[in-house]
Amino acid sequence: MLPCIVFLCSFFAAACFQDIQPSKAFLSESCDSLCTCEEKDGILYLNCEERNISKISQIKVPSALPFHLNLYKNDLVELCAEDLEGLKNAVSLHLGANSIQELEPGVFSALGSLKKLHINSNFLVMLKEDTFHGLVNLEFLQADTNFIRVVEPGAFNKLIRLKVLILNDNTIKFLPSNIFRFVPLTHLDLRGNQLQTLPYVGFLEHIGRIMELLLEDNDWMCDCEILHLKIWMENMRAQSAIGEVVCSSPHHLRGTILAKIKRDVLCAPLTPIST
Ligand SMILES: *[C@@H]1O[C@H](CO)[C@@H](O)[C@H](O)[C@H]1NC(C)=O
Numbered sequence: 001m002l003p004c005i006v007f008l009c010s011f012f013a014a015a016c017f018q019d020i021q022p023s024k025a026f027l028s029e030s031c032d033s034l035c036t037c038e039e040k041d042g043i044l045y046l047n048c049e050e051r052n053i054s055k056i057s058q059i060k061v062p063s064a065l066p067f068h069l070n071l072y073k074n075d076l077v078e079l080c081a082e083d084l085e086g087l088k089n090a091v092s093l094h095l096g097a098n099s100i101q102e103l104e105p106g107v108f109s110a111l112g113s114l115k116k117l118h119i120n121s122n123f124l125v126m127l128k129e130d131t132f133h134g135l136v137n138l139e140f141l142q143a144d145t146n147f148i149r150v151v152e153p154g155a156f157n158k159l160i161r162l163k164v165l166i167l168n169d170n171t172i173k174f175l176p177s178n179i180f181r182f183v184p185l186t187h188l189d190l191r192g193n194q195l196q197t198l199p200y201v202g203f204l205e206h207i208g209r210i211m212e213l214l215l216e217d218n219d220w221m222c223d224c225e226i227l228h229l230k231i232w233m234e235n236m237r238a239q240s241a242i243g244e245v246v247c248s249s250p251h252h253l254r255g256t257i258l259a260k261i262k263r264d265v266l267c268a269p270l271t272p273i274s275t
Pocket residue numbers: 050051052
């Protein structure tokens with residue numbers, strides 16, 4: 001008897017709340033089995049973590065409701081633009097910890113509403129010119145813990161609202177000139193790469209609005225060329241959190257913190273300071 005009463009109570013409670021919650025018709029079929037779903041303030045949260053999903057087409061998303069889609073820890077290997085066309089109302093997309101090796105140019109073209117994209121912990125080796133084409137509203141991009149070695153010059157050109165870029169734990173040796181010219185970054189994580197220097201012209205000059213810049217664990221080469229970075233960091237530290245640059249070379253400066261090296265040590269004795 002008791003279970004029956006409990007059942008009836010919850011039934012009526014659900015009926016009462018139906019006026020407040022938009023009808024189930026908005027929810028997607030995927031919520032029945034593959035994913036768990038929750039609706040809050042007219043936005044659907046689809047959680048499909050660790051479901052052995054290998055194709056985006058397995059997911060049915062609502063056509064009339066903005067949504068967050070979490071596909072963390074699945075078996076996605078390939079993504080194609082057609083598969084993602086149906087995700088045009090996505091506000092965030094978590095593709096972390098899958099097995100994605102390549103993002104074909106324009107793959108995200110349909111995702112004009114997307115604000116947050118996670119593609120961390122995959123097997124990416126390259127961010128191409130048109131990889132992020134169409135993501136005009138993207139504010140947050142997490143691409144750490146891949147094998148990214150090459151970032152093409154225009155890779156972030158169209159990301160005119162991007163504020164947070166997380167690229168730590170890749171194998172980036174250098175970033176092309178003007179890479180952030182059109183990007184209003186406030187947070188940039190470059191830890192754990194193979195950077196040797198960051199020039200002022202074409203790089204530091206474009207990230208003047210940065211609030212947090214993380215630079216630890218790279219291959220910083222502390223010669224006269226890095227003087228610009230040292231001076232820039234001294235100027236920025238009043239307003240921003242800038243990570244520590246620890247020299248990797250030359251040999252006699254290995255392990256030394258750049259901020260603690262005197263300017264004439266960096267540039268002496270063979271290369272005179274050119275001002
Ligand atoms: C995913 O696959 C693994 C290995 O085959 C299995 O043990 C697990 O139960 C599967 N998970 C789901 C949600 O189907």
